[in-house]
Amino acid sequence: MDTQLKKGVLDICVLAAVSRKDSYGYQIIRDVSSCVTISESTLYPILRRLESGGFLAVYSVAHNGRLRKYYRITDTGRRKIKDFFEEWQDLVRIHDFICQEAETDE
Template identity: 60%
Template sequence: MDIQIKRGILDICVLAALQTEDSYGYKIIKDVPQELGLSESTLYPILKRLEGAGCVTVYSVEHAGRLRKYYRITSAGRARIQDFLAEWTDMVEVYEFIRKGAAQ
């Protein structure tokens, strides 16, 4: 998969993992489809980028004597998911056009 496409999809998948509840790094990695190959070294730069863009906020909670960072999706993050889904619908139409041409 093209690295730029994968990067955009990973950003959206991380946001999607936060739609139902706030979460922390390890759990986000487990929640995102394994096929995308999300690792700690990939996740934390994504979370930092999403925080900088105003798509997530961060807070800490004590867990087993240590502080654990939790991430919460913002309204901007939810809007980014909706924008992606609208663009993806257009891309599916392009995909179908290309696939039909390749099948001939």
């Protein structure tokens, strides 16, 4: 998939992955990987971006004698998912336009 397009969508995937239940790094990777490949080094900047943008809140929980960082979606984060669905309608229109134009070209 085109990297620019993927980049925008991945942010939403990560938000979606924590939207039902607070989650942590490895779990997010596993959940998101079921639809699109994501590596640790891709996830880190996304989480940092979402955190600094106020879309995610972070807290630590002791797990097996170490700390594990959990991510919780904020109201702003939920709004971002909603915005995505609205933007998606625009994308569908763009998609339709591309299909139509591409067809007339042939």
